Amino acid sequence: MTHPEWRPLLHVAPERGWVNDPNGLCFFRGRYHAFFQYTLNWRESDLRSWGHAVSDDLLTWEELPVALAPDIPEDRCGVYSGCAFVTEDGERMELYYTGNVVYDGPYDRIHEGREANEILDESADGRHFSKKRVLLRPEDYPADCTLHVRDPKVWEKDGEYWMVLGARNLDDHGQVLVYRSDDGISWKHHHTIRSLNPFGYMWECPNVVMLDDHEFLAVCPQGLDSEELRRHNMWQAGYFPVDGKIVEAETVDETLFREWDFGWDFYAPQVFVDGEGRTILIGWMGAFDSAWNSAPDDLEWCHCLTLPRELALGADGYLVQRPVHELDARRGTAGALGEESIALPDHLADIELAGIAGAGALVLDDVLSIALDGSLLTVSFADDAVGSGRTSRSVALPAEASSLRVIVDRSTVEIYLDGGRTVFSTRWFPEADRMTVASNIPCTTATAWNLV
Numbered sequence: 001m002t003h004p005e006w007r008p009l010l011h012v013a014p015e016r017g018w019v020n021d022p023n024g025l026c027f028f029r030g031r032y033h034a035f036f037q038y039t040l041n042w043r044e045s046d047l048r049s050w051g052h053a054v055s056d057d058l059l060t061w062e063e064l065p066v067a068l069a070p071d072i073p074e075d076r077c078g079v080y081s082g083c084a085f086v087t088e089d090g091e092r093m094e095l096y097y098t099g100n101v102v103y104d105g106p107y108d109r110i111h112e113g114r115e116a117n118e119i120l121d122e123s124a125d126g127r128h129f130s131k132k133r134v135l136l137r138p139e140d141y142p143a144d145c146t147l148h149v150r151d152p153k154v155w156e157k158d159g160e161y162w163m164v165l166g167a168r169n170l171d172d173h174g175q176v177l178v179y180r181s182d183d184g185i186s187w188k189h190h191h192t193i194r195s196l197n198p199f200g201y202m203w204e205c206p207n208v209v210m211l212d213d214h215e216f217l218a219v220c221p222q223g224l225d226s227e228e229l230r231r232h233n234m235w236q237a238g239y240f241p242v243d244g245k246i247v248e249a250e251t252v253d254e255t256l257f258r259e260w261d262f263g264w265d266f267y268a269p270q271v272f273v274d275g276e277g278r279t280i281l282i283g284w285m286g287a288f289d290s291a292w293n294s295a296p297d298d299l300e301w302c303h304c305l306t307l308p309r310e311l312a313l314g315a316d317g318y319l320v321q322r323p324v325h326e327l328d329a330r331r332g333t334a335g336a337l338g339e340e341s342i343a344l345p346d347h348l349a350d351i352e353l354a355g356i357a358g359a360g361a362l363v364l365d366d367v368l369s370i371a372l373d374g375s376l377l378t379v380s381f382a383d384d385a386v387g388s389g390r391t392s393r394s395v396a397l398p399a400e401a402s403s404l405r406v407i408v409d410r411s412t413v414e415i416y417l418d419g420g421r422t423v424f425s426t427r428w429f430p431e432a433d434r435m436t437v438a439s440n441i442p443c444t445t446a447t448a449w450n451l452v
Contacts, residue, residue: 003299006411006429009348010059010330010451011285013304014051018042021205021268022282022305023050024067024084027275028093028126032058034282034305035067035095037081042302048078050097054126057326058280058308067129068095074117074134075099081151081205082118083270085184088156093123094184096163098150099134109147110168116149118165120185135187142177142189144169149177151205153270154184162247163187164206166219174203174221178247191250193217195240199254200224205237205268208246211279211313215242217252218260220268229376229396230259234289237267241317258318262395263379263415263425264292266306279311281321285412285425292389294427306425307407307414316398320420323407330451337446341366341436348451349435351406355444362406362439365432370415372401372441377417379424388429397422408435409451 007013012022017040024035031054038051050068053061068079075097082097099117107113118136121129141149148168155162161181169175175194179187200221207218218239224231238259240252260269261283269283286294286303295302309321331350335342341363351362361371367386371378378394381387398421405416415424437448 003297005347006299007301008304008409008412010327010409011304011307011412012036012053012061012282014038014063014301016040016300017051017302019051019301019303019305020284020286021081022270022284023081023097024095025270025272025280025282026084026086026093027272028084028086029090030275031056031126032274033084033093033126034061035084036305038066040066048080048100050079050095058324059326059330064127068097068121070099072099072132074101074115075119075132077102080116081268083153084272085154085156091124093126094154095121095123095129096135096152096154097121098152100150111146114147116147118152133185135185136179140187140189141167142192145177146170148202153207155208157247164208164217164246166203166206168202172201173198174200174219174223176203176206176217176219190247193246193249194251195254196251197254199257204235205270207269207271209239209271209279209311209319211311211319214313214317215244215246216240216319217242217246217249218269218271221257229394230262232262232393233264233267233287235267235287237261237269237283239319260321261423261425262393263423264289264390264393265294265427266425269306271311278324280324281309281311282306283425285427292387294388296385296388296429304412307409309420309423314421318421321423322416322420323405323414327407331449332452333450335448337437337439337448339438339440341438342448344435344437344448344450346450347408347410347430347435349406349408349437350449350451351408351437351447353404353439353441353443353446356402356404356441357444358442360439360441362404362437362441364408364413365430365436367430368413368428370404370406372404375400377401377422377424379415379426381428386428386430388427390426390428395422395424404441
């Protein structure tokens with residue numbers, strides 16, 4: 001493969017520059033909008049703006065000019081993460097984000113030497129944005145917070161506006177601040193959500209999931225210890241079930257925390273509800289870990305976002321993630337899988353195994369192995385160049401897997417077990433011109449479709 005052929009076709013992936021957190025995900029005036037942390041000249045600068053892409057089907061994305069750039073004193077060191085809120089009449093998109101300010105000098109930038117300002121910008125067409133308004137400054141946060149407060153998520157319920165912010169307190173424990181407003185402009189601290197016991201030193205990127213009268217608080221805890229079969233990355237992304245309503249809850253049980261994705265490349269997901277009423281998650285298909293590389297051989301672009309995933313409530317009370325149904329319409333020619341490799345014309349595939357009845361492995365290009373052995377999943381690379389620093393990782397499954405779905409979009413691989421009960425995302429950089437697939441996993445059916 002040549003380097004341009006590594007660029008995904010069905011994911012948000014700009015032609016140039018660095019991408020990280022998805023921001024401002026929404027359905028507005030008949031189109032999907034995905035904003036994201038973006039740095040065009042990322043090898044020379046880490047100054048973040050908001051990139052912007054739009055889609056009619058969640059799979060074909062049109063890259064637009066940068067939407068929000070650091071151009072006022074309160075965001076001069078970066079337009080950090082935030083959300084979109086579409087007004088009830090559908091006439092206006094409101095973007096809430098954190099403006100980052102870092103002072104020069106010998107500061108720790110935890111207790112002194114920085115600002116985090118919550119800022120609002122608005123649009124009537126989703127492309128042109130009005131004058132920015134600063135809504136919250138450091139003096140508006142509780143006295144027990146450090147200067148690490150960021151990443152607003154805003155929603156409306158029964159005429160009241162609510163906001164959650166990720167925070168780090170003076171004891172270096174993660175927490176979520178809950179604010180209330182009558183108009184989405186003037187905000188007051190309502191209460192703080194903490195874990196029963198300390199759980200990481202900072203909670204980033206808070207999100208709220210409401211499904212079937214169940215509520216979940218999603219956060220990205222920093223500072224958790226890694227374990228043999230979970231929490232492998234430098235920072236984690238997951239969620240807590242909430243006992244009651246988030247607007248009332250003051251604690252969550254950290255022992256119930258569930259990771260969204262166990263792969264090398266997943267962080268900072270954001271959740272939104274689309275025009276069909278689906279609750280959809282998109283994450284950053286990357287990480288800050290330096291042990292693996294997402295731009296080998298000096299690519300001009302680095303990272304992408306995940307496929308959009310529809311969330312549903314699982315039988316065990318936790319959430320399952322499935323690729324949005326629009327992907328099914330992209331299936332082309334089908335081929336039956338077995339131990340002998342079959343070849344697909346491109347690294348674009350939707351692979352599905354049903355009725356799994358034992359141990360075995362699905363292998364791509366004789367390089368990437370997705371192995372099942374009882375209630376254990378092991379993903380491993382036989383070629384250091386293709387894995388670009390990714391080697392082998394095992395994760396525990398809630399039970400022995402009964403189904404497996406693997407989506408390959410050039411340099412991305414997303415693995416869904418048991419209807420999305422367990423998910424694993426990774427980048428890879430294949431060298432073959434065509435993709436080969438083989439499987440010795442005993443199952444009822446095993447099929448590979450090329451994606452068109």
